[in-house]
Amino acid sequence: MRRHVATGAAVGIGLTAALASLAYLGWQFADLPFFPFDIFDALTRALPGAVATVAIDTMVRAAGVLPFGTAATAKVFEQVLALGLVLAGGGICGALLFALLAASGEPPLFPGVVLGATLGGAVVALEQQMNRLTSPGAVSSAVWLCTTWAAWGAALGWVAGRPEARAFSHRTAPGDGPPAGGTRRRFLGRLGSALAGMTAFGTVVGALAGRRQSRPDGVYWSATHPLPNAGVVPTPVSGTRPELTAVAHHYRVDATTRPPALSGERWRLRVSGLVERPVEMTLAELRGREARHQFVTLECISNPVGGDLISTTRWTGVSLRDLLPDWRPAASASHLKVIAADGFFEVVATGDVVRDPRVMLAYAWDGEALPVEHGFPLRLFVPDRYGMKQPKWIVAIEAIDRWEAGYWVARGWDAEGRVRPTATVDTIAADAGYVDAAGRRVTPVGGIAHAAGGVSRVEVQVDGREWQPAALRPPLAETAWVLWRLDVPLAPGDHTVAARAYAADGAFQDRAPHTKRVRV
Ligand SMILES: Nc1nc2c(c(=O)[nH]1)N[C@H]1C(S)=C(S)[C@@H](COP(=O)(O)O)O[C@H]1N2
Numbered sequence: 001m002r003r004h005v006a007t008g009a010a011v012g013i014g015l016t017a018a019l020a021s022l023a024y025l026g027w028q029f030a031d032l033p034f035f036p037f038d039i040f041d042a043l044t045r046a047l048p049g050a051v052a053t054v055a056i057d058t059m060v061r062a063a064g065v066l067p068f069g070t071a072a073t074a075k076v077f078e079q080v081l082a083l084g085l086v087l088a089g090g091g092i093c094g095a096l097l098f099a100l101l102a103a104s105g106e107p108p109l110f111p112g113v114v115l116g117a118t119l120g121g122a123v124v125a126l127e128q129q130m131n132r133l134t135s136p137g138a139v140s141s142a143v144w145l146c147t148t149w150a151a152w153g154a155a156l157g158w159v160a161g162r163p164e165a166r167a168f169s170h171r172t173a174p175g176d177g178p179p180a181g182g183t184r185r186r187f188l189g190r191l192g193s194a195l196a197g198m199t200a201f202g203t204v205v206g207a208l209a210g211r212r213q214s215r216p217d218g219v220y221w222s223a224t225h226p227l228p229n230a231g232v233v234p235t236p237v238s239g240t241r242p243e244l245t246a247v248a249h250h251y252r253v254d255a256t257t258r259p260p261a262l263s264g265e266r267w268r269l270r271v272s273g274l275v276e277r278p279v280e281m282t283l284a285e286l287r288g289r290e291a292r293h294q295f296v297t298l299e300c301i302s303n304p305v306g307g308d309l310i311s312t313t314r315w316t317g318v319s320l321r322d323l324l325p326d327w328r329p330a331a332s333a334s335h336l337k338v339i340a341a342d343g344f345f346e347v348v349a350t351g352d353v354v355r356d357p358r359v360m361l362a363y364a365w366d367g368e369a370l371p372v373e374h375g376f377p378l379r380l381f382v383p384d385r386y387g388m389k390q391p392k393w394i395v396a397i398e399a400i401d402r403w404e405a406g407y408w409v410a411r412g413w414d415a416e417g418r419v420r421p422t423a424t425v426d427t428i429a430a431d432a433g434y435v436d437a438a439g440r441r442v443t444p445v446g447g448i449a450h451a452a453g454g455v456s457r458v459e460v461q462v463d464g465r466e467w468q469p470a471a472l473r474p475p476l477a478e479t480a481w482v483l484w485r486l487d488v489p490l491a492p493g494d495h496t497v498a499a500r501a502y503a504a505d506g507a508f509q510d511r512a513p514h515t516k517r518v519r520v
């Protein structure tokens with residue numbers, strides 16, 4: 001009997017893997033919901049803020065150990081976890097259904113279908129709640145989910161009812177004992193191979209199709225234009241990260257496992273609330289307004305000092321201040337609630353928008369439409385704030401008469417999200433050492449520094465001695481990080497170099513300085 005339930009769990013896992021690969025195909029080819037990630041997202045959203053925060057910090061720390069970049073690694077962790085949870089759920093269903101058969105002796109095809117259809121219905125409700133039934137259409141998505149899940153349940157029930165799958169004797173069916181071990185093993189082996197084949201097929205075809213559909217790299221603005229600070233001194237030390245991050249390498253952090261896929265044609269920015277003229281703007285209308293270009297360094301509040309959850313590119317969009325008069329906000333409209341397709345939202349003070357033309361709705365990065373993962377078609381830029389204050393995938397703006405805690409603020413994160421000064425040692429270029437005018441052997445050291453309001457000073461410390469000011473490279477913009485360098489005398493041997501930053505508003509780095517070790 002125990003062996004029978006274990007068989008049920010294994011069959012459940014196998015069938016669920018096949019179902020997930022089918023869903024993956026549906027996602028890649030027809031934009032249908034991919035339930036494994038969506039179930040996981042619903043769970044994380046329901047989680048208390050403190051638990052989510054601990055999970056993120058753990059993931060960022062664990063991912064930092066691996067060499068693939070924190071954001072990418074954390075996303076893969078998350079996706080593997082999501083799939084693992086769904087497979088575990090499938091295993092439990094399989095075990096239950098097999099146990100049911102053993103207890104009742106009834107062929108469980110019908111209970112299997114009922115189980116599958118019920119779970120399918122629950123998934124539809126969850127997808128609906130997560131706002132993920134929108135593409136390609138709520139009805140077709142719902143039908144797809146219910147049908148595939150019912151088929152999964154039917155398959156599970158059918159296998160459970162097969163005499164060859166049984167590993168128990170049922171007392172109500174004396175002649176119907178367990179099959180010889182060989183028959184059973186052959187049957188389960190064939191079933192396992194079939195399911196593994198289906199899963200592999202779905203995964204490989206889906207992945208290849210997905211790659212085919214991904215947007216080819218366009219001609220980025222930076223490919224044909226020099227940067228505004230090209231040629232200025234000091235030049236970056238070789239090994240310092242690029243001053244402009246390639247869009248493909250821009251860090252990425254989402255509250256969800258897969259980004260919402262919004263159609264550029266059907267998408268509208270819905271403006272409502274305390275405005276005299278509620279409007280719906282198309283992407284073309286936004287692109288037709290006077291464009292604002294701004295070099296922006298975006299940083300995640302979860303970025304550890306010296307981490308890679310920070311990137312810089314050239315944002316293009318419309319100053320939110322230019323749009324406000326069209327909407328005629330009421331005098332009481334003290335705040336704008338910016339709402340995203342994935343349920344994320346943030347609130348900005350209308351006063352800040354009016355005062356600061358840099359607050360913008362951005363539709364392009366480095367001259368190309370925003371990539372799906374980075375918020376297509378529209379995202380918000382608010383200077384001096386961490387990424388958590390800047391929604392991607394904006395679908396609506398609601399004028400309201402009070403401040404409201406945003407998505408992460410409601411989960412216990414810093415309400416202001418103002419970027420704290422930090423400096424990173426990117427490189428100690430031991431192989432670029434040279435003998436300076438004073439005849440000393442010096443080694444160039446360089447990196448980045450970032451702070452709300454701009455960086456005014458970076459200091460470098462070698463082997464715990466006094467802090468010395470580094471040379472700052474004029475940044476791409478006051479909203480971008482600063483590259484710094486200092487050529488320091490380093491005798492042959494082991495050395496530790498630390499760096500710390502000061503903001504233009506006088507704030508100094510209150511977090512432990514980033515350090516790097518080198519052997520010269
Ligand atoms: N809609 C939406 N916007 C979002 C998020 C999100 O999960 N959903 N994450 C925020 C966080 S925490 C960060 S750090 C930035 C990251 O933007 P990027 O992924 O384009 O680098 O997006 C912000 N905007």
Ligand SMILES: [Mo]
Binds near residue numbers: 300301387
């Ligand atoms: Mo973030």
